[in-house]
Amino acid sequence: xxxxTQAQTxxxxxxxxxxxxDCVYETRDTTYYLFWYKQPPSGELVFLxxxxxxxxxxxxxxxxxxxxxxxxSSFNFTITASQVVDSAVYFCALSEAQRGSQGNLIFxxxxxxxxxx
Amino acid sequence: EAGVAQSPRYKxxxxxxxxxxxxxxxxxxxxxYWYQQILGQGPKLLIQFxxxxxxxxxxxxxxxxxxxxxxGVDSTLKIQPAKLxxxxxxxxxxxxxxxxxxxxxxxGPGTRLTVT
Numbered sequence: 001x002x003x004x005t006q007a008q009t010x011x012x013x014x015x016x017x018x019x020x021x022d023c024v025y026e027t028r029d030t031t032y033y034l035f036w037y038k039q040p041p042s043g044e045l046v047f048l049x050x051x052x053x054x055x056x057x058x059x060x061x062x063x064x065x066x067x068x069x070x071x072x073s074s075f076n077f078t079i080t081a082s083q084v085v086d087s088a089v090y091f092c093a094l095s096e097a098q099r100g101s102q103g104n105l106i107f108x109x110x111x112x113x114x115x116x117x
Numbered sequence: 118e119a120g121v122a123q124s125p126r127y128k129x130x131x132x133x134x135x136x137x138x139x140x141x142x143x144x145x146x147x148x149x150y151w152y153q154q155i156l157g158q159g160p161k162l163l164i165q166f167x168x169x170x171x172x173x174x175x176x177x178x179x180x181x182x183x184x185x186x187x188x189g190v191d192s193t194l195k196i197q198p199a200k201l202x203x204x205x206x207x208x209x210x211x212x213x214x215x216x217x218x219x220x221x222x223x224x225g226p227g228t229r230l231t232v233t
Contacts, residue, residue, distance in 0.1 A: 035221070042226065043206060043227045043229070045160070045210075045224035047221050047223060050221055091159050091160075093159070103212075104162050104165065104173060105160075105162070105222060107160050107161070108159050109158050110157075
């Protein structure tokens with residue numbers, strides 16, 4: 001069965017600290033997609049990244065970076081030099097690509113990040 | 118480009134009343150999703166449309182929830198009658214297409230429903 005676990009419920013850091021949000025997934029598929037979304041206090045989920053299971057290269061986008069490791073079924077998200085505007089709930093999600101799949105997203109429970117000035 | 122629009126943003130009703138939510142997806146997006154997000158949890162898919170057809174409603178409580186997307190553009194989600202446990206944020210999302218490729222979904226601001 002497919003499942004996404006975000007073990008960290010809440011994280012609090014001081015501005016400029018680096019922070020890593022953990023995501024562990026379970027799937028029987030060999031082809032799947034992983035996503036990260038940000039949900040600021042306004043409530044709207046903002047798409048951050050999509051990775052497929054065949055691309056294990058780490059990705060960097062500004063202060064954001066993602067570490068995908070199939071061996072440990074993890075897709076962790078690091079924010080470097082955190083800022084107050086990074087305060088939000090972050091969700092990791094999984095989409096399986098088996099035959100007949102409609103690409104539905106299975107979300108973790110989210111990690112609430114608070115960045116204090 | 119305009120994002121996903123939803124209304125109302127907030128709604129308070131008493132249990133056993135009915136309520137309806139509206140969503141207008143990003144122009145040109147064929148796929149529309151309704152999610153329920155209970156406080157402290159991730160969104161859970163209720164129903165997925167491809168144009169005006171339903172492709173997945175396996176988690177929709179059909180005894181009280183209904184949804185339609187008659188012209189393949191905007192959509193309405195209805196709850197009748199509402200229960201206390203329906204208190205949640207109802208999120209609408211859209212994507213260019215659907216299928217195993219895993220398209221990015223773009224979300225609206227949500228409707229926060231409180232059932233008293």
